[in-house]
Amino acid sequence: MKGEIAYVVADLEGSTGAWTKAHTLLGTPEWQEARVELTRDINAVADVLFEKGVRGVVVKDFHRTGYNLIPKYLDRRVRLVSGYYAGPAIGYGKLYGADFALFVGLHAAGGNGSGFLSHTLTSRIAEIVVNGKRLGEAELFATVLSSFNVPVCFFSGCPAACQEVLEKMDWLVAYEIAKDPEIYKDERKRQEYIRRKRQGLIEKVKEVSHPEKRPLFFMKPPFDCQVIFNQETEARRMNPWGFPQEGRIVRFQTEEFLELYQNLLKIAYFPKLAYYLRSVVLPLTRFGWKIQSLKHL
Ligand SMILES: [Zn+2]
Structure with a gap:
């Protein structure tokens, strides 16, 4: 890991601070709490990566419009990428020399009834089935990164999401963050749980393997x-x-x-x-989304 660039894909559903649907909806008071905790999760992950000797950490904000992480609370050493880009890497934009990737705070695929806020791309879609199997976002995102030679080696999310992704990529280091409504109800227990899970996240990122143990994942055509x-x-x-x-x-x-x-x-x-105007539309929406997320600060 020494001297490498780590690329972190950050989603909200599977992070330590998202406990209900409201936590994932832009502009709600719950979302404000969730984005603070998400920023802390990412800082914790970045800190341990730097401790392990990486040269840089890039974080792609991947929830909804891509403006959830709070720049002023984010570790100064982290390069934050917000919003969506048509290319070079579809959705991500530039990868800034990334050597490997970590998926933090993801959710299970649409159709997975055991997951926390399961969906694939949008909750309007019940399920996406490719070649007879349920498709999750991690497979799509990992294939895009693999085509730029960036292997994914870490995944965190609800237990169902972890289980699902390990069936496809069994080499990943995975970390489960379950959401118990009973814990959510009790403020003190919740804070304690968030602290404990974040510490666990740190310990698990330390297990991320050496470069030779990081296969690239590709969905197989047709x-x-x-x-x-x-x-x-x-x-x-x-x-x-x-x-x-x-x-x-x-x-x-x-x-x-x-x-x-x-x-x-x-x-x-x-x-x-x-869609046809997306190279014009995406930069405009990025500007709009940014203003929107600042309004809530
Ligand atoms: Zn999300």
């Missing part, structure tokens, strides 16, 4: 993909793209991972015009 929406009306609204559709299921086939990912992003997030 892909037969079914996007199953919660409601047929949503499926119709999100599919101006003309992908074959039956009831609440939108289906497509492709030979290429990039096409799979782009199609999924189109179906999950983009009206047609915004």
Whole structure:
């Protein structure tokens, strides 16, 4: 790890401070608490990485609009990347020379009933099935990073999310952060739990392996993909793209991972015009999102 650049993907659902759906919704009082704790989680992770000798830590804020981490509370040594980018790495933008990646605070895939706030890309989608298997975000994000030669070696999130990701990438160092509503109700217990889990996160990051033990993960083409929406009306609204559709299921086939990912992003997030103008639209939204997140500080 000495002299390397670590790339941390930070999501909110699986972090120490997100206990209810409200914690994940921008602008709520619960979200304010959750983003403070998320920033502390990331500082803890960055600190141990620097202790292990990394040359730099890049953090990509990956929840919702990508403006959750609080820059003024963030470790000064960390390079923060907020908002979304069309490229070079789809969604991430520049990777700043990253040598390996850590997924911190992720959630389980849509359709995984045991997970905490499980979803894939958006909660409008009930489940995405690729080649007969449920798809989670970690597989998509890891494949994008792998295509830039950045292996993922760490994952934290709810127990179901950890279990799910270990089935696909059994070499990952994983750390479970369960959310017990009973603990949430008791402020003192909750604070104590958050402290304990953050300490555990630190200890677990210390176990991250040497470079030779970090395989790259790729989803294997060809892909037969079914996007199953919660409601047929949503499926119709999100599919101006003309992908074959039956009831609440939108289906497509492709030979290429990039096409799979782009199609999924189109179906999950983009009206047609915004997608084609995304290199213009994304910088504008980044500006808007930034203002919005500052307003809440
Ligand atoms: Zn999220």
